[in-house]
Amino acid sequence: MAHDLQPVRGTRDLIGDDARRHFHVVDVARRIAATYGFDEWSTPIFEQTGVFARGLGDTSDVVMKEMYTFPDRGGESLTLRPEATAGICRALVSNGLTQSLPQKVFYTGPMFRYERPQKGRYRQFHQIDIEVLGSGEPLADAEVIACGWAILKALDVAKDVVLELNTLGDPESRAAYRTALITYFSAYKDQLSEDSQARLDRNPLRVVDSKDPGDKALVANAPTIHPYLNAASAKFYDDLRRHLDRIGVPVVENPRIVRGLDYYSHTAFEFVTSALGAQGTVLGGGRYDGLVEEMGGPHTPCVGWAAGVERLAMLLDAAPAAPKGVAVIPVGDAAEAVALDVVQALRDAGIRAEMGYRGTVKRRMERANRTGARAAIILGEAEIARGVAQLKDLETGDQAEVAIADLVSKLA
RNA sequence: GCGGAUGUAGCUCAGCUGGCAGAGCGCCAGGUUGUGGUCUUGGAUGUCGCGGGUUCGAGCCCCGUCGUUCGCCCCA
Numbered sequence: 001m002a003h004d005l006q007p008v009r010g011t012r013d014l015i016g017d018d019a020r021r022h023f024h025v026v027d028v029a030r031r032i033a034a035t036y037g038f039d040e041w042s043t044p045i046f047e048q049t050g051v052f053a054r055g056l057g058d059t060s061d062v063v064m065k066e067m068y069t070f071p072d073r074g075g076e077s078l079t080l081r082p083e084a085t086a087g088i089c090r091a092l093v094s095n096g097l098t099q100s101l102p103q104k105v106f107y108t109g110p111m112f113r114y115e116r117p118q119k120g121r122y123r124q125f126h127q128i129d130i131e132v133l134g135s136g137e138p139l140a141d142a143e144v145i146a147c148g149w150a151i152l153k154a155l156d157v158a159k160d161v162v163l164e165l166n167t168l169g170d171p172e173s174r175a176a177y178r179t180a181l182i183t184y185f186s187a188y189k190d191q192l193s194e195d196s197q198a199r200l201d202r203n204p205l206r207v208v209d210s211k212d213p214g215d216k217a218l219v220a221n222a223p224t225i226h227p228y229l230n231a232a233s234a235k236f237y238d239d240l241r242r243h244l245d246r247i248g249v250p251v252v253e254n255p256r257i258v259r260g261l262d263y264y265s266h267t268a269f270e271f272v273t274s275a276l277g278a279q280g281t282v283l284g285g286g287r288y289d290g291l292v293e294e295m296g297g298p299h300t301p302c303v304g305w306a307a308g309v310e311r312l313a314m315l316l317d318a319a320p321a322a323p324k325g326v327a328v329i330p331v332g333d334a335a336e337a338v339a340l341d342v343v344q345a346l347r348d349a350g351i352r353a354e355m356g357y358r359g360t361v362k363r364r365m366e367r368a369n370r371t372g373a374r375a376a377i378i379l380g381e382a383e384i385a386r387g388v389a390q391l392k393d394l395e396t397g398d399q400a401e402v403a404i405a406d407l408v409s410k411l412a
Numbered sequence: 413g414c415g416g417a418u419g420u421a422g423c424u425c426a427g428c429u430g431g432c433a434g435a436g437c438g439c440c441a442g443g444u445u446g447u448g449g450u451c452u453u454g455g456a457u458g459u460c461g462c463g464g465g466u467u468c469g470a471g472c473c474c475c476g477u478c479g480u481u482c483g484c485c486c487c488a
Contacts, residue, residue: 308488
């Protein structure tokens with residue numbers, strides 16, 4: 001393949017089965033989210049760089065080294081969004097919606113991160129997002145998680161996935177835990193991996209989800225957050241677990257779950273699978289009470305998650321079947337006009353129908369078969385003169401004469 | 413950003429120690445002047461990812477580069 005026709009590294013085309021898998025995931029998520037009372041938003045694919053730089057926090061890798069940031073022709077620094085939440089929060093504030101809370105938002109679209117591509121990890125990838133903006137109640141967390149679980153069930157991938165749940169507590173609890181972790185790990189600093197030593201300074205919570213085998217031994221004896229939760233945070237977490245239990249969402253508590261982005265507090269969760277190699281998180285999120293304020297809006301507690309469409313699409317057992325239409329086949333030029341009327345009547349009735357642009361009957365039948373048509377309507381001049389057509393069922397091979405006027409009702 | 417594997421027809425892949433680029437599937441045409449799937453006959457495939465080097469000669473060896481992939485990192 002010529003170099004200049006190669007798709008850009010980490011991007012890909014969605015065609016055929018790949019496209020059907022992708023859109024099936026999005027369609028199902030959109031449908032289920034609507035059922036939970038979420039409204040779909042759409043915001044720009046790029047924002048002023050500050051929206052992400054301020055929103056995601058300056059310790060995250062996403063901000064430090066993965067953003068597609070560029071000056072536009074006016075000299076303003078813009079960034080292709082690496083995730084959806086910051087843009088949604090910006091839109092909430094820009095549109096004055098902090099006056100009408102809560103807002104329940106469904107979102108889907110492409111995101112961009114300059115990472116080393118791998119299976120399930122692309123530079124342009126797609127997410128589905130659910131956010132409840134403006135509620136600090138654990139019921140909102142429960143609803144958001146339940147909606148995610150419902151989508152995974154509707155996609156029939158829930159069997160491969162478990163929900164891992166943790167709490168990060170409120171800022172006070174989190175700060176206390178942070179201090180405890182620094183104290184604990186500092187005693188073993190030289191035994192930690194190089195990566196974790198760096199994390200210890202930058203973002204000590206991240207040390208507890210290290211995959212380094214040496215670190216894991218130390219992490220196993222590290223304190224969990226629970227003793228450091230203040231009363232309000234502990235109650236919040238208890239309430240959430242009670243709600244999830246009531247709704248029937250199976251939970252595995254995992255005190256090692258820490259979200260990558262800085263703005264989280266209280267609830268943190270991931271739906272994980274072992275079926276996708278290193279890219280095990282299929283849906284992840286949590287509560288981010290400080291983000292809107294961080295961005296310059298009023299204090300607005302929020303909770304939400306993002307799911308990777310590509311990862312979900314890979315978990316699907318099989319690609320959804322291609323739609324089956326009806327092939328209308330004229331025999332001879334004079335029949336084409338009537339055939340055109342027939343296709344139009346079928347389409348007007350909501351039936352997927354196609355008439356080939358050219359070709360012999362044989363060619364048109366071959367195409368009908370190849371494209372998975374369920375039936376063929378063969379229209380010859382002799383039939384047209386009598387007001388009938390041959391209707392052939394392409395699965396059984398049965399063929400019968402049907403009045404042209406009855407074709408639509410026969411195929412509905 | 414780091415380490416490993418890999419790249420040959422539209423697809424999946426074979427190609428020996430360096431010696432004329434192949435198979436299956438798919439595609440195109442015929443067997444069927446108005447009927448698909450099965451069968452049958454014939455046909456077309458290509459910058460061997462790209463660029464250098466070694467050699468009488470490179471798909472094969474060497475260097476570089478681009479893409480993919482596995483792990484790390486990070487994350488959805």
